[in-house]
Amino acid sequence: MSANGNGQFREDELVSRRVKVGQEWQTRVFPVVGGRLRILHESNDQISIQTEIVRLDNDFVVVKAAVESQRGRFNGTGTASGQRDARLADSLVELAETRAIARALRFGGIGVEYTGAEEVSHVVGEPRRYQDQDKEPESVFPEDKGESKPETKPAGNGKGTVTQAQCRALWALTKKARYTDEDIESILRPLNASTFQELTRESASQLISYLQTEVAA
Structure with missing residues (x-):
């Protein structure tokens, strides 16, 4: 069947x-x-x-x-x-x-x-x-022209800020997994972040582990 x-x-x-x-x-x-x-x-x-x-x-x-x-x-x-x-x-x-x-x-x-x-x-x-089905969510990524990658910004929460290497890894993994901007927004929301740059080092590490599992499956 x-x-x-x-x-x-x-x-x-x-x-x-x-x-x-x-x-x-x-x-x-x-x-x-x-x-x-x-x-x-x-x-x-x-x-x-x-x-x-x-x-x-x-x-x-x-x-x-x-x-x-x-x-x-x-x-x-x-x-x-x-x-x-x-x-x-x-x-x-x-x-x-x-x-x-x-x-x-x-x-x-x-x-x-x-x-x-x-x-x-x-x-x-x-x-x-969706309360407003015609409104598109704001892009998680900055305007991407070519191969530019997002710059790291301090999270300011005392738990260690995400590194540039982690941001690059997250960028590459989500692209490889064919995540849409909305998919990325959804996995960041429970982490109290709207972009990769706002993650803590610990949460970025856990997210990388999860995405690696997704990509490898």
Whole structure:
């Protein structure tokens, strides 16, 4: 059974938000992990889901998941951060595990073209609502002409300011992951920053780790 189309997910298993594609704003849908699990159970007589915590810090968790079905064995990795996922800071292990399972199911062919709702922090739990759908968010990056990179500015919060090397790494990783300006704005918002230059050194390091996982997946 293929799950490569909207028809396989029920309406209550999808959340939506607007993203900028080229010069146009489009509405994109993101299935919740429950939808992928339902399809998995309906499509297979025998399944196995195993998870393993590979990193457990006070505010950063990495979990690996392995899903076995009649189509084979598929792995996925999920991360969660106390700063990025502030609303679910008390459930980081569960969140990282959910993301890992969602990615493994996606790699296994269930909704392969859809990023999971749980992988995008600002749409966890419910669809994002836009009060002004015609207003485009301000670009996270400064006006980019050529290969210029953002300059580092002090954050002034006493926790150590982001370095130029970290800014360059964040810039490169988000570009490689094909993040839109809105995607970047969304991952920065829980960190109380609007640009990479406003991050602390610690939060920048955690964000780099997360993006490296995304790019490597």
